[in-house]
Amino acid sequence: MTNGATRPLRAELAERVAVQGRMASALVELERHPGHALLTSGGLTGQTAQLWVGIEGELAGLWRDFDDHRRIVDAATAAADGGDLATLRRLLHDPSIEVSRTALPLHERGLTGVPERVEHVDLDTLHRRMEAAFDRVSAFVARADAAYRDALARVASPAEQLRVARRIADDLGTEQHAVAELTRRLDVVERAATTDPLGSAVDTGPLARDVGAVVARLRAATAVRDGWPDQTARLDAALGELDALRGRMVADRARAAEIVVVTLPSAPPDRRPALRARRAALLAIDGWPSRAAALESLLVAVAAEADTLRAARELASGLIERRGELRGRYEAYRAKAHRLGRSEQPEILRLEEELRAVLWARPCDLAAATRALAEYQRLLQAEGRTA
Template identity: 30%
Template sequence: MGVTDPAGPVMDRDEVDRALARLGAEHEAIETSLLALQDHAGRRLLEGAELTGVTEERWAATEASITLLWAYFDAYSGALRTAREIRARRRWSSREDLVELTGLLRGESVTVPGAAAAGTPALPGPGRLSQSFSLATLVDRMNELYATGLDMVVAADAVWSALPARIDLLAAELQRTRRLAHSVGVRPGEHPAGDDLERVTRTLTRLRAEVISDPLAFWVPAQGSSAPGGGRPDTTVYDREARALDEVRREIEAVLGVRQDAEQRLIRLRDVLSRADRTLAEARTARGEVLAKIAATEVPVVSGPPTALQEQLATAAEYRRQARWHRLSPLLESLEQKAEDELQRARESLTAVTAPLAVRAELRGRLDAYKAKVARHGLAEDPLLVERYDAARRMLWSAPCDLRVAEQAVLRYQQAAAESLGGSRVPEQGGPEGR
């Protein structure tokens, strides 16, 4: 450690004492920080871990920086100790003492062996470059190295504190889900959920090993943050696998639910398909009646019951008997929707087939309603009304009934009734096809 001539005026005794007090406080703070870094849990873990990747590279550089940091601190401590010894020689320091103290406290008087000239961390040792610093510059260099080292240690520790424990919890949930999957027959190669479980298992195993050996690969620095370790663990892969496991668990729980209520669902399915068959049978009977009673109209053809649904229902029952719940679950869901669709189709078919009968019933009701209205006004024996009523009634109560002609007859009766009652004429309307 050499002493150079001070640049600038010589410090007086008060300035020296104030500088020594400040440097002493800085020395104490730096020593406390260095000891805390030395004892940091993350640092101890880094020293004992088998590191790879980014973390291995950064930890090698950080270890060198910490070594250099202690070398700086030792040099700083030595310079401060020397300055204190000079100041302690006399109560009133001589000018020679003040000149020497000024050089120590303000000049580039502290030489550190092995310090790289450009400021890059280098280890002390034979043949290494040395560099001289002022105490103020040395403090700045120590602060920089400390911040860099602490940032790396805190980041690694934050990842290790957050991710492995969460991965382990998820792995435990994964094992419970695998046991549940096995109980309902969901296995790899037989069901997509079983394949997903295998993939999640492999991913979590690989993720945990990578997090342990290379924690900094899972660290996202905070933009613009100056706090040590400012940032957060990258949980992208973990979150994705957690969502995948949730989806698999819901699917397996659905399969488990199928096991519990499969019989009731099969009974309901048989009932719905039976109602659809009865409705179609009713529609076929009604079609024959319509063809016999209604003339000059198109009657839709009624299809037979779908044999495919009955075959699938038989397959579902076989799956239940064999306890193949993972195959029964999607089949039941599909069948339930198809059965409801089939029942709706049967109802629509019955409605379409019986539409002409509904038209005839509406015309009969309208005819009788006007006859009752005419009777209330004492016109029941009116010859024209009797004639037109009888003509319309013969058409509506005869088979086959021509709905177009019958509707015109009803309209003529309505018109005559309206004229007899003093009302306006009833406008002409189209036949049943235009209604």
């Protein structure tokens, strides 16, 4: 019949065996962790490499402690199976596990002292020591993995944008140097994130901005290439409109010179030949980004020339309109003089004769008409105040 005193020892042993199984599972899971794979890849640098040296030593010590724990539990199991309760009790409770051996200097050990200090612990102490080491190692592994994933997440967006840029650049056959330089910069950032996740400050902002600028240029160039017929048709229409604008401007200047006496500024130089030469050279420009920029610049130049021609025409037509305005004002003052009963006054008659002679002359002296009309207005106002 089994002695009842053995049951607590056997129950304790069973618990030790179960704990040992959980230890083994936890250690295996730790070594299968992605962070552990990263740290043991052999390519660590910087702060991560320095920190890993100490943690790796703790991990190795953790496996040694586990081996000692397994050895003691196996020996305790054998003692229990053989009914050796004294050995079972000693293995479970006594400090029988050597955890360190330190050589002592001569002045500390004396003449007859032992040459080294050996530290032994019991299973409970070993268990606590292993728990503390496991917490430190697993926390470091998790921290390294989190830093690595965070860095890769920040790299992901510019990396994807760069893949887009590379595809478009290959399609267009341009921006190859810019894409290659951005790829080199991305490799530097990714390498830092991979080899030193805890020490590398992954700032992808400048890289993302530069990649975005290249993608924008490439997409703009693609839009120009795909819409080239429409874009050039718009340009050709704008160039054709310059012909009409210049014709109207020349006609209005000639009419103004015929109708009014005024010195017009020189007509704007004819820039159409130069603009058409730029239009003819567009397809000879190498690369769609440069071609797109040249097309946009040419459209702006054509629009500016159109504005110049409109302004020159408006100046000439405005002078003709000024004559009509002065005629209208004269008729209004003449009607007012009639209402006031002053239309027969000699000075009024003189001014009316002068104004008719000037305003209906061809060409019309606008300056003289303006002065005479101002005098007519002052005369009516002065006579109104006198009356």
